Amino acid sequence: MLVEVIQADITTLEVDAIVNAANSRLAGGGGVDGAIHGAAGPGLMEACRRIGGCPVGEARITPGFDLPSKFVIHAVGPIWSGGARGESDLLRACYRNAMSLASSHRCESVAFSAISCGVFGYPVEQAARIAVDEVLGTPPGDGIPSRVLLVCFAEPTLGIYRRVLAQRQSA
Ligand code: AR6
Numbered sequence: 001m002l003v004e005v006i007q008a009d010i011t012t013l014e015v016d017a018i019v020n021a022a023n024s025r026l027a028g029g030g031g032v033d034g035a036i037h038g039a040a041g042p043g044l045m046e047a048c049r050r051i052g053g054c055p056v057g058e059a060r061i062t063p064g065f066d067l068p069s070k071f072v073i074h075a076v077g078p079i080w081s082g083g084a085r086g087e088s089d090l091l092r093a094c095y096r097n098a099m100s101l102a103s104s105h106r107c108e109s110v111a112f113s114a115i116s117c118g119v120f121g122y123p124v125e126q127a128a129r130i131a132v133d134e135v136l137g138t139p140p141g142d143g144i145p146s147r148v149l150l151v152c153f154a155e156p157t158l159g160i161y162r163r164v165l166a167q168r169q170s171a
Pocket of ligand 1: 010
């Protein structure tokens with residue numbers, strides 16, 4: 001599996017699936033969630049409404065509607081509240097559950113947003129370690145993606161992710 005850190009607006013990527021940083025009501029919002037709903041068009045909100053919601057740490061999949069990606073995987077990250085409330089386990093679960101959905105839908109390429117790293121306040125370096133560890137730790141199996149992009153919108157997130165991936169790859 002090839003894992004890359006890139007700087008991009010995730011809504012522009014022609015990949016099989018993009019992973020949204022959603023909220024548990026799947027109700028849309030700001031940040032990357034707002035950008036994805038804006039670019040996908042109203043069909044995405046309708047699909048989310050039908051699903052109804054998603055617990056923290058889990059993920060749900062919908063079509064991509066007007067996006068260049070075939071699917072949107074909606075992962076609900078934890079709100080950071082100091083680190084003693086199971087945040088790291090919940091963030092790990094988001095990555096694992098999203099990778100599992102991508103595999104079961106035969107997605108060759110998947111692009112992750114930096115789940116929880118915006119308004120949910122997760123410390124970026126810790127989140128980047130989890131993202132890299134979980135993606136590279138995906139058990140081999142049928143349909144696992146061959147290319148995973150960790151998408152950062154801007155500095156300083158981009159630099160932190162690049163450093164964490166480089167450290168892991170040279171370890
Ligand atoms: N492409 C890629 N990354 C982006 C984009 C984009 N177009 N826009 C923002 N980011 P956030 P969270 C980055 O706040 O912390 C929403 O209201 C951004 O710079 O979107 O998980 C939801 O509905 C940051 O690094 O997600 C939830 O209520 C990262 O995406 C809540 O925010 C995630 O920031 C989720 O908060």
